[in-house]
Amino acid sequence: ETGVTQSPTHLIKTRGQQVTLRCSSQSGHNTVSWYQQALGQGPQFIFQYYREEENGRGNFPPRFSGLQFPNYSSELNVNALELDDSALYLCASSFYADTQYFGPGTRLTVL
């Protein structure tokens, strides 16, 4: 059974640029959630995708957007990057509302 994978592992961007992060869900899972973890904080919910539709959103601006594909993989897109967007971005997959299992994360640095 393959776990949750994320790519890339690290990336560096400058303010104003756009970034796309990718996530492959665990086998048998149909729901993907994205979280942002700033340094010294716990993960914060960005949004969740189920059946290719957004199924809930946290307190993040519209420049954070996402997609889910028919194979349940997902992308997180962030436009107009700001310095405060520097964080670890975590993807978690689940079978609908069951326990969420996390990937290793993507470390984004915005300069």
Added chain:
Amino acid sequence: DQQVKQNSPSLSVQEGRISILNCDYTNSMFDYFLWYKKYPAEGPTFLISISSIKDKNEDGRFTVFLNKSAKHLSLHIVPSQPGDSAVYFCAASYPTGANNLFFGTGTRLTVIP
């Protein structure tokens, strides 16, 4: 507004002794609680969970206790092992909707050999 709080940033325990990690929450609508463990450069790993209809759940060396009236839960690890050294996050979710998790800020556990 932090709805899930872990007030101890760090905890050190001798190998073989009990580790007790605490978590408080403010929202009485939460009905499902989880503990995750995180090693550096890895994502959080699910450890154990508890529903609000229970007050205790055990899995091997790990036991979670829930006190709904106090809005408090704790994770007991016994006996503690050096491999348990990690950051532990408490998380909570609502019964409906996107089951998004609300996390605490984590407690770094160090088990001293």
